[in-house]
Amino acid sequence: MKDATKHPIRFLLSDMDGTLLLPDHSLSQRTIDAVRALREAGVLLSLATGRPPKAMLQVIEALGVDVPTAAFNGGTLVNPDGSLLVAHFLPASAALSTLSLFVDLPDIEIWVFSGGDWLLKDPHGPMVPREQHGLGYPPVVVDSFEPYLERIDKIVAASNNTQLLIELEAQLLAQVEGQAQVSRSQPVYLDVTAMQANKGEALATLAEHLGVPLEQTAAIGDGGNDPAMFAVAGFSIAMGQAEEAVRRQADVVTGANTEDGAAQAIERYILPR
Structure with missing residues (x-):
């Protein structure tokens, strides 16, 4: 476990399905409001997901994400204008x-x-x-x-x-x-x-691209592909419904996605810094 209070957070990398999104793949108003507050506080937000890039567009637009995002578990990093920043193919x-x-x-x-x-x-x-x-x-x-x-x-x-x-x-x-x-x-x-397509590599690449030290980054997720970014981030948050093997690799555990757990985490752990 890393020190949960030492550094202010300047960049949050979030999983989508099971984290920001409800089970029906929608965004709750509380999550939208929490992300807006995050942006107003000057904290950068990006997304890391197993989805293809074009399956991220609706959420990117709804949340106003204006930095590169990570698709295919980090295998493809996409600039806000849709151009490729990085692409790794399976051998x-x-x-x-x-x-x-x-x-x-x-x-x-x-x-x-x-x-x-x-x-x-x-x-x-x-x-x-x-x-x-x-x-x-x-x-x-x-x-x-x-x-x-x-x-x-x-x-x-x-x-x-x-x-x-x-x-x-x-x-x-x-x-x-x-x-x-x-x-x-x-x-x-x-x-x-x-091999390079993992969320830990994605977080490190995005943080460098954005000029944010790793100790000032945070990651939140719920799946088996999320501990890779937990290990790299300065601070890590697991969703409440995540499997125990995922939860124990995070610094803290928030509520489930059905309980607006991502918004809870932003309000409790990120914004107060």
């Missing part, structure tokens, strides 16, 4: 290993994100409506992922069988060690991205 060998492991598994839907598109083979999978609602745009149906192997941003195994995803995470980590990041961004999503 083709790691992509092949991942797809080979996931193929034909029961209860698993395989999604590939490439060039801004959400690619899948089966548009009728039970998890598809949830993802389409969250992203705000439909998938592209393909016969094969092979043409996209050189420019894959992220591969996702989606399933309501959370225990299977835990087992797959451990198995895949051993197979792609040193080649790719493997983490459950939510209990029902197992994300596979480039």
Whole structure:
């Protein structure tokens, strides 16, 4: 645990789903007001998410985010004008290993994100409506992922069988060690991205870009991909509904997203500084 009171916070990097957003992917008025107060206090806010860049635009606009943001768990950093600051693709060998492991598994839907598109083979999978609602745009149906192997941003195994995803995470980590990041961004999503595509690297890059020392940064999140930024930030906050393994890696724990936990954290821990 780092010192929670030593430094004022000048930059907050926040997860989106399960953190700023309610379960229906909307923003509460309290969260909007808290972010406005943060900006008025001169604290910079950015977003780090497993989502593609274009699935962030509505939230960026609603919150008035005017600094670069991190998509695909930090694999793609995007400037406010939409241009790329950084892009890291999954190595083709790691992509092949991942797809080979996931193929034909029961209860698993395989999604590939490439060039801004959400690619899948089966548009009728039970998890598809949830993802389409969250992203705000439909998938592209393909016969094969092979043409996209050189420019894959992220591969996702989606399933309501959370225990299977835990087992797959451990198995895949051993197979792609040193080649790719493997983490459950939510209990029902197992994300596979480039090694450099993690929220810790994203926070460090964004802080340097913005001229903010790491000890004056904070991070807040709820998923298995968020402790990477907890480890880098000067101060870290876990959401109340996060798994215990995530909560114990943060400096403090706030309320759940259904309780406006992100707004609580801003009001209690960030603004008073």
